[in-house]
Amino acid sequence: MCAQHSDKKGQENSMSDAARHQALARIRAAQSQRRTPEHWAQEIQSGNRDALSQAITLTESQRLEDLEYLTAILQALDNLTPQGRPIPFRMGITGVPGVGKSTFIEQFGQMLIEDGHRVAVLAIDPSSARTHGSLLGDKTRMEALSRSPQAFVRPSPTASNLGGVARGTHEAILLCEAAGYDRIIVETVGVGQSETEVRNLTDAFVLLMLPGGGDELQGIKRGIMEMADLILVNKDDGLSRAQARETAAQYQQALHLFPPTPGGHTIRVLTASALESKGIRQASDAVEQLIHSWRENDWFEEQRQQQRLHQLDSHVSTILRLQRAHHNDGTATTWDSLRTQVLNGTRHPLDAAQHWLKNHVES
Ligand SMILES: Nc1nc2c(ncn2[C@@H]2O[C@H](COP(=O)(O)OP(=O)(O)OP(=O)(O)O)[C@@H](O)[C@H]2O)c(=O)[nH]1
Ligand SMILES: [Mg+2]
Structure with a gap:
């Protein structure tokens, strides 16, 4: 069973590597046909998803020429972007494997679309850095979102640096924003340094937790909690309901002892059930409140400058x-x-x- 699983994963990984190489080959062929960065930029801006996808592949390239070409595309996009457009919002979502990040994003993303937003999801899997794999499974867990014309879901292979976060994620975000997505969600597995990296790429950082374990706020869990702007205890459903609420209360209690946040906000702990689509609106409201307060007190821009x-x-x-x-x-x-x-x-x-x-x- 295990061997079968890893075989399958291996196939997926080599498929994704092959797909990436094909995409890079297509980009280089286009370059050699004198397709200018300005042309790519126009395609991306006019909503050509293939052009966006291929440009994101450039962000993952290890070749200096590709990065130079990417820089030219980004500059061309800057020139095309209308002045005064609302600033897109970037959100990181982390939590241990299986906590329900992808299921939550599927629901949350659809709600954002109902509210009139366009949503891009970049999923990062540090564990796949070892195998050069990608989160192909995530696309299926975000099925409705992947099908929506208002959404762009990109599982990112991470042939990456020590942080485990795909090196080009910041540029991938910029490309999605230039393509007109105004809510960018970065999913990362909470297993170590990747949270810090994603924290440095996003405006708000949401931590998903499992019911239980609220009384043992030690070590890494506490470190990650200190980076969070909002905590959601997921799986508040079925037999876990009472425990989810008790855990949320324990976290909220523990947060009183944490240092004040640089954005001047109070870290809230909410519960949700991504599976039953409960608590998603409350989570979305809490995030919108954060954006609003940071724009008021200038933390939004200050944090972006640091980033x-x-x-x-x-x-x-x-x-x-x-x-x-x-x-x-x-x-x-x-x-x-x-x-x-x-x-x-x-x-x-x-x-x-x-x-x-x-x-x-x-x-
Ligand atoms: N009961 C319950 N199950 C959930 C909930 N959210 C997700 N799950 C289940 O938990 C499992 C993992 O969900 P995912 O959304 O893939 O979790 P993830 O955090 O994205 O996992 P990785 O990407 O592997 O780190 C799936 O079987 C989901 O159906 C929830 O709110 N309640
Ligand atoms: Mg996932």
Whole structure:
């Protein structure tokens, strides 16, 4: 059974890798036919989903040329975007595997569409970084949303950096926004560093929790809770109802001891049943209230400014890493050898970094 499962997963992974390579090949073919970044930008802006999808594939590429082309597309999109358009809102959703993130987004996304929004969902799976896989399963769990013309659901393969979050997610968000989606939802599995990364990419961060365990607020759970703007105890249904409510009360109690939030808001704990589509409207109202209060007190823009600077740092290290791959000159001072020396403790990390930068970065 297990072997069958992993075989299936393996097939899905290789399928998604193959699909990604095909998409990149199509993009390069289009580039060679002199399809300009301006042309791509126009296609994306006019609602061509294939163009959007292919541009997102560029964000995941490990080739510097692809990133340069992506930059040109983003610039062309900036030029096309009308001034004064309402600023799209970015939301991160995290929680342990199986807590119900995708089921919740399926309901929540449809509600946003009913309210007149256009919704893009980017799903990130850090565990698949090990296998270069993707969350193909998620598309089926968000079936109605995937079919909606007002939604764009993109399970993202994560051939990624240490954080486990797909490196190009920020650019994928920008592309979706340029395509006219005004509610961007990023789903990530809450298993470690990926939350911090997604926290840095989104305006509001929603943590889904399971009923039970409210009295043992230790370690990582507390760390993740401190990053959350809203906590939802999901699966408030069937036999878990009483426990879900008790857990929510315990979390709310515990939050009194947490430091004040930088956005000046109170972290609320609500319950929901994604399966029975209960509590979704309340969650949506709570998120809208957050947006409203942050726009009033300027935290919205302040946080975005910090995030843009974070992106700058992150891209510098990515581009250096990609250049490193290009500059591997096979001598004793290559990156691999420096890494070994740092690993062995025979060279200080600072010295190794300076040595490498001196030799490999043009001034
Ligand atoms: N009883 C109950 N089950 C739920 C609820 N929400 C989701 N589930 C079930 O929980 C299981 C996992 O749901 P998903 O939505 O895939 O959870 P997820 O957090 O996206 O999982 P990963 O993407 O694997 O991390 C599915 O069998 C859902 O039907 C809920 O509110 N109540
Ligand atoms: Mg999921």
